[in-house]
Amino acid sequence: MNIEIRKLSPDLAEDYVRFFDTTPHDDNIDEHKCYCICWSSDDSEGKDFSTAAKRREYAFQFVKGGSIQGYLAYQDNKVVGWCNANTRADCLKCESGRRYMGTLPAESPDIKVKSIFCFVIAPEMRRKGVSALLLERVCEDAARDGFDFVEVYPNKEFVNEQMDYMGHIEMYRKNGFTVYHEYPELKNIMRKRLN
Numbered sequence: 742m743n744i745e746i747r748k749l750s751p752d753l754a755e756d757y758v759r760f761f762d763t764t765p766h767d768d769n770i771d772e773h774k775c776y777c778i779c780w781s782s783d784d785s786e787g788k789d790f791s792t793a794a795k796r797r798e799y800a801f802q803f804v805k806g807g808s809i810q811g812y813l814a815y816q817d818n819k820v821v822g823w824c825n826a827n828t829r830a831d832c833l834k835c836e837s838g839r840r841y842m843g844t845l846p847a848e849s850p851d852i853k854v855k856s857i858f859c860f861v862i863a864p865e866m867r868r869k870g871v872s873a874l875l876l877e878r879v880c881e882d883a884a885r886d887g888f889d890f891v892e893v894y895p896n897k898e899f900v901n902e903q904m905d906y907m908g909h910i911e912m913y914r915k916n917g918f919t920v921y922h923e924y925p926e927l928k929n930i931m932r933k934r935l936n
Contacts, residue, residue: 742869744775744822745815751814754804758797760813760820764863776800777825777859781808812878814862815869821866824875826883829892830852855883859891859906872908876916880906884935891933893918 749757761776774793781803789915790796803809829848848854857879860872883891895910911929922930 742931743816744871744874746874746883747813747815748812748878749804749811751807754801755762755931756813756820757804757809758800760823760863761800761861762797764861766910775807777811777823777861778803781810781827795878806851808926812875814866814875816833816866822875823859824879825858825860826855826879826891827858829856836864852890853888854883855879855886855891857891857908860908861906865878873912876912876927880916880933887934890935891918892921893931894928895931897923 759775761774774791774796776796776797778790778796788799790799795867800809809825809826811823811825813820814824842893857876860875862871880891893913894907895913896907897910899909907928910929910931913933916933918931918933920929921932924930
């Protein structure tokens with residue numbers, strides 16, 4: 742399997758949006774397409790994400806403006822996977838950050854944390870190691886960019902494809918992540934020290 746990982750950049754906005762246009766990752770209902778706009782460093786206050794068309798337009802804006810960050814996996818020049826990886830501190834005002842991240846333990850301002858918020862893999866490429874390749878690249882780049890940790894938020898146990906978009910706990914364990922904070926409910930926070 743020949744997979745190329747590319748860091749998301751403004752010139753890849755068309756590829757990014759086309760991937761979400763054509764890849765079911767939820768229940769395959771068009772109105773539920775997220776375009777991963779709810780995990781961005783853009784402040785979500787006052788934004789209308791109510792339709793797929795509006796989310797699609799925001800996706801273009803966010804990719805071109807750099808507020809959605811992450812990596813695309815390509816096979817034969819076609820996007821087959823996505824990993825949203827952004828600075829933890831920069832995502833606290835995003836839609837999902839406002840909803841879920843307020844419960845995270847406070848972080849010292851001198852510690853740099855890269856967060857992985859989600860993976861979307863084309864159905865025909867699932868369980869073929871694409872997420873692991875994306876994870877490896879995030880960790881390599883984060884270490885090179887001076888981050889102290891990569892942080893992830895998997896469910897403690899597999900629920901279903903729709904609910905496990907943040908990655909699987911076993912993949913993280915195999916790649917050197919350990920539990921940093923445990924919630925009594927569904928999720929763990931896991932970290933990998935980089936430096």
